[in-house]
């Protein structure tokens with residue numbers, strides 16, 4: 001590429017995602033270009049998942065971690081680790097194989113593994129990195145947001161990255177998209193991932209990649225703490241947890257307490273339903289329930305440590321509903337033969353308010369930037385949850401004249417961070 005930026009071999013971009021992670025760096029064969037590195041089974045993505053094996057204490061990651069858990073190995077599965085950043089839980093610990101494990105150490109395990117795998121794939125060590133971050137780790141609390149970034153920076157240093165910079169994830173996505181623009185465009189990037197929805201309004205051009213300073217091209221950025229894990233949670237609470245007793249009544253006519261249902265419907269709190277205290281509460285509720293068959297399902301789910309299994313069933317059903325109006329969710333593991341039919345309309349109803357909030361955030365971003373919808377040339381969708389039809393249509397309808405473009409839904413942030421690493425550390 002003419003005027004290409006020099007490649008610094010020790011810099012990479014790392015997209016630590018709520019659901020999936022990627023890493024990229026400068027290409028060896030084409031200086032100035034960025035490539036994603038294969039992190040698991042020849043694939044550039046690795047699910048952000050850790051499984052601690054109880055027996056021999058070894059740790060598996062990514063798809064292998066999910067497979068070990070589903071195969072019934074004894075141990076503890078952790079997903080949605082990034083959701084801990086910006087919450088008070090990050091300073092707490094969890095119990096793994098009878099030992100206390102600080103959540104910070106858990107994040108460091110995963111991010112350290114990400115770095116090792118990236119280095120293995122690239123054949124060199126990385127000591128500098130541009131890390132992606134959502135525009136807001138925490139909505140409406142600047143101090144907590146700074147704290148979340150500081151925590152991520154500390155973890156990155158702890159795993160051996162000596163120099164780090166942060167970049168907003170939607171701006172990284174814009175840099176990835178810029179590699180394919182053929183004329184100047186005003187682009188609204190809409191990145192809807194597992195944990196957050198992030199936006200950026202950016203002026204892109206074919207020669208942009210060669211500009212060292214992009215500040216004047218970034219008109220606005222914003223975001224809300226809503227993503228695919230919330231969609232899973234709302235679908236679960238709306239359609240699945242009622243089959244396990246949520247919303248039912250106790251013999252005394254009172255409503256069933258909901259705490260354990262919320263724990264089980266939220267990826268990063270599923271393990272909280274496995275404590276002794278939670279078990280005695282569930283046993284008590286079983287005794288007091290009017291509809292014991294529903295509480296029996298809840299008991300079985302918790303006794304079998306199948307909370308993540310159920311959350312995965314819900315997530316799979318959600319993904320299926322992006323492509324089909326109806327799907328089946330098999331509850332056989334907690335109630336043999338039981339199948340729940342789910343309709344797109346159920347899902348749309350469950351996420352209606354979340355979608356409204358995302359749409360309001362986009363409208364607010366344009367308004368604050370003083371940009372009329374008609375001035376936006378392109379809306380660029382990325383992130384796995386941008387496939388949700390209701391959400392995509394809702395956001396696209398705000399910019400009816402804009403062209404719709406789509407990148408690698410799971411790779412554009414990592415590619416853009418690698419481009420930014422070349423720019424910042426090159």
Ligand SMILES: Nc1ncnc2c1ncn2[C@@H]1O[C@H](COP(=O)(O)OP(=O)(O)OP(=O)(O)O)[C@@H](O)[C@H]1O
Pocket residue numbers: 016017018019020021082169192193194195196197227228229315318319320322382383384385386387388409410
């Ligand atoms: N076809 C699909 N329809 C709906 N949702 C999908 C689809 N494919 C993946 N998802 C959802 O996308 C989310 C993962 O997307 P992605 O990998 O972009 O997130 P992430 O980068 O890990 O999260 P974040 O950027 O918010 O930290 C998950 O919630 C997953 O269920």
Ligand SMILES: [Mg+2]
Pocket residue numbers: 017018169193194383413
């Ligand atoms: Mg993401």
